[in-house]
Amino acid sequence: MTTQAEHRMPAPAAPPAEAGLLPSAEPVRFLDDDGSPAPGDAHGRxxxxxSELLRRAYDAMVLGRRFDAQATALTKQGRLAVYPSSRGQEAGEIGAVLALRDTDWLFPTYRDSMALIARGIDPVEALTLLRGNWHCGYDPVATRTAPQCTPLATHAPHAVGVAYAARRRGEDTVALVLIGDGGTSEGDFHEALNFAAVFQAPVVFLVQNNGYAISVPLSRQTAAxxxxxxxxGYGVRSERVDGNDPLAMLAVLVDAVESARAGGGPxxxxxxxxRVEPHTNADDDGRxxxxxxxETWKRRDPIARLEAHLRSAGELTDDDVSAxxxxxxxxxxxxxTRLAGEATGDPADLFAHVYASPTPQLKEQATWLAEELAR
Structure with a gap:
């Protein structure tokens, strides 16, 4: 006779040691707000x-901020339909890109145009979505950069899927997904974490906690x-970092990406x-x-901190800054100059890239539109 004990489910495997999953008690930090070395062992392990990577980061951050300011101005001139600025978040935007190889995948949000520029994507193609005349102006496959995602966190499961598929094929590809603090309140984010952990997908989730999900402060989103x-809770190793400290961002992200690449899981x-600027040009952040x-956060400027550090280390000169x-x-x-002209669109583009092979209904609609335009 089978005993009750024999019908019991086998004991689950012991979970990973909690200490290996918990983030640092305080955000990892190399630099104080003024760019001087942080006291003690704030950067941990x-x-x-x-130095070469830090110089690349400096040049990319300076260029990224100027691009961001130009895009904001183009919005005010009516050249862009909308633009979500990432001023103040340069260390995260640039750090994410510099931590990746060309063969890795980047999954950006609508706020991450600066990261696209650092990735080497044509700026006009990067702004096409925000101009309102195309869904994605660049080739995601060629650039290994997914289309910018406007719905919160819906791209997180996609990043996990790409990373998991690459691992199944024996590739050493890593996917890095950018998410805002508001995105962590969405179910897609939690589903992505769970799947990535269970299947040990080589994916890095970078949450840029900029304090607000539009107008909702972090305190109204989570009690964690x-x-x-x-x-x-999902078995994913986690870390906290000073997002305005370029040294800390690069150190933590490079470590995370290479850990995922080596089989360490997500x-x-x-x-x-x-977020120094309003949510978008349509937002009144004064409310x-x-x-x-x-103003307090402006004094923690990531570019100024990196510049001060590199100057004190003798790795940046006045000529370098000017260049x-x-x-x-x-x-x-x-x-x-390239965005000065009016955007032009072909109505037939409405039916392009909807399906790999157009459906009969789509062909019928395209024919109907062509006939109407011909009249």
Missing amino acids: YERPP PSLAHKGV VLVEAHTY YRDHDEV AREAAEAFAGEVR
Whole structure:
């Protein structure tokens, strides 16, 4: 006779040690707000990124901020339909891209145009979506960059799927998905974390916690100790980092990406940063935050911190700073010139790239539209 004990389910495998999943008690930090070295062992087990990588980051951040300002101006001129600025978040935007190889995948949100530019995507193609005349102006497969995602966190499961598929094919590809703090309140985010953990997909979740989901402060979104702690319940190694410290961002992200690539499973990184500008050009941020708060965060400027650090280390000169600014200004001028004309669209484009092979209904609609236009 079979005993009751024999019918019991086998004991589950022991979970990973909690200590290996928990983020640092305080965000990882290399630099104080003024760019001087952070006191003590604030950076923990992470090493200072190489000087060459820091110089690349500096140039890319200066260019990214000038591009961001130019895109904001184009919106005010009616050249773009909308633009969500990422000013103040340069360390996360640029750090994410520099941590990846060309063969890795980036999954950006609508706010991550600066990351697209750092990825080498044509700026006009990057802004096509925000101009309102195409769904995605660049080739996602060729650039290994998914279309910018406007619905919150719906791209997170896609990133996990791509990373898992690459692992099944024996590739060493990593997917990095950018998410805002508001996106962590969406079910897609939690489903992506769970799937990634169960199947050990090589994916890095970078949450850019900039304080607000449009006008909703973080305190009204979660009671968790931090957003990084959300990974622990799913068995995902998590980390917290000062998102306005470029050294810390690069150190943590490079470590996370290479850990995922080596088979260590997914990693969740929460970057504590701030959105200096309004949510978009249609937002009145004065209704939900005060001027002093914004000014406080401006003093934690990531570009100024990195510049001060590199100067003190003798790795950045006045000529280097001038060259970076001149290159950024030339880049902005090119963007301004190329977007000066009115956007033109072909109505037939409505039916392009909807399906790999157009359905009979789509063909019928396209024919009907062509006939109407011919009349």
